[in-house]
Amino acid sequence: MNKHTQFLAVFKQVLTPQEVEDVTGQTRYVDTATKVTVGLLLDYFVKACYRGWSGFRESARLGPSFDLPKVHHSTLSGKAGEVPYEIFKRIQMLVKKCNRKTRRHLNLSKDLLLIDSTTITAPNSQMSWAPYKKFRGGIKLHVAFSHGQHSLVNVEETIAKHYDAPLGEVLADSDYILMQDRAYGKISRLDQYVHHGQSFVIRLKNNLHLLKPRNLRRPAEGDMKIVRDITCYIGQGKCQSVKRHRVVEFENDRGEVVRVVTDLRKESPGVIAEIYKARWQIEVFFRWIKQHLNVPCLFGTTEKAVYSQLFVALTVYVLLRYVFEGIHRNVPAFAQLTFWEFMQYWRIFNLPLEWQVQFSLLRSQSDFANSSFP
Incomplete structure (x- = not known):
């Protein structure tokens, strides 16, 4: 592995520009731009999410330093307000297919599906289309999270005033054991x-x-x-x-x-209690994306721009988790890193040698280098 391998290069290895065009073509949106295309907007969103840039202005200023074409911040903002966020939602649903299964410590016949929501707020001036409280607007991401895969299965978006309960049925999946809180x-x-x-x-x-x-x-x-x-x-x-x-x-x-x-009638009450305790994994996920993927720092003010940014952030999480799980299980105990440490070391191109070696092996595998999605 080249120690300067950038996250965006890996992202494009999993989701090619042609696949982005195919997803765009599945919607009614016609991308007539020659310079700032949907693909370039996605690249900027991915890089801004991964590196923690504060908005379109900083993204436009720093983008060229990370091999992105020079674009004025107002052009990025205008494009984000124009492109349907459904495109980025579909991209997130495609990329999540690279989730890795992990060991189920509860030995259940089915994996657990943790369902909950998180609220993201902003001043009314920034989110007037989603009124929430007196001086704040807000939206919710309703998430179905796999306990075994440590990643997303499904996501639905609503304004913050929307009740959680109806989304419980939308996110339900008979292939899993649902784990839900009181609101559902x-x-x-x-x-x-x-x-x-x-x-x-x-x-x-x-x-x-x-x-x-x-x-x-x-x-x-x-x-x-x-x-x-x-x-x-x-x-x-x-x-x-x-x-x-x-x-x-x-x-x-x-x-x-x-x-x-x-x-569940055959499981002991102790196992039932352990299943409920597993619910905190989704709370950790919400805290992680808010702290490390720039989620509370909303770039745009329109519905399209806000949801587009959030779905790209979820996509980045899935890919980071995929790479981490693929390397972590093969690294010796003395060189182990936490998920957060892995992201920070990779961000500054300073992964330990043991991780660089396993990263190179992962990228050469057919299920990674030749990833394709229907």
């Missing part, structure tokens, strides 16, 4: 999930009634603080569930009692 725990939806064979572990709101509880006999599990393991009807009156559901109550690390409902 609609009683009628639990019955539907059971009817359609969708496995789930969902936290219940504290004020929901549990009717006709019946204790399940389970063996003791060491230090696991299981309070109750029952089957019951959930809710009351017109809002009562039709089916009996399994509810597990346990204490979290702060001593608070957490109630989750699940269709």
Whole structure:
């Protein structure tokens, strides 16, 4: 590996300019530009996200130093406000196919699909099309995150005032076990999930009634603080569930009692508690992209520009994670790096020799060098 290998070069190795053109052609947008094309705008977004540039003005100033064509910042801004963000959303959905599977420490028959949302706000002057609070606008990214792959499965975008619950059904996938928080725990939806064979572990709101509880006999599990393991009807009156559901109550690390409902009958209550704890992986993901991929620093003011930037940031995360997982498992223990350390060393072209060697091997593999997407 050349120690000066740039991230953008690797990005283009996975997603070629021709594939970007193909994705653009699948939309109604006609790219008539000869200089600032969709591909060049993507290059600028990728580089700005990866290097932490503060906006179009700084991107235009620093871009030529990183082998990008010289473009005026107003031209970049105008292009970002013109190109449909659906193009970048489709690109993100394509690049995520290079996710790597990792070992499942819970030994479940299916991978966990962690579903949650994150809110990104900006002054009303910058996001007037998405009113949120008195002086702030805001949007939400509703994310389905694979616990086994440490990466994205699906993403939906809405304004910040949109409720989370309806997106839970949109992001559901019967190939996974859903892990959702209280905002998604609609009683009628639990019955539907059971009817359609969708496995789930969902936290219940504290004020929901549990009717006709019946204790399940389970063996003791060491230090696991299981309070109750029952089957019951959930809710009351017109809002009562039709089916009996399994509810597990346990204490979290702060001593608070957490109630989750699940269709998993063979798993022990301790495993159910561990599944819920795995939900924090998506919180770590949200914190990571906000801290390290320039997400809170929005460049544009239009809906197209804002969502385009965010979907490119998610694309960059997927590719960074792919490269990291591909190298990390083959590097000796004494040379291990965290995901954050890997990104920082690569950003300044200073990866340790052991990582450079494995990086070169990864780039030469057919599943990387010849990546193609339908």
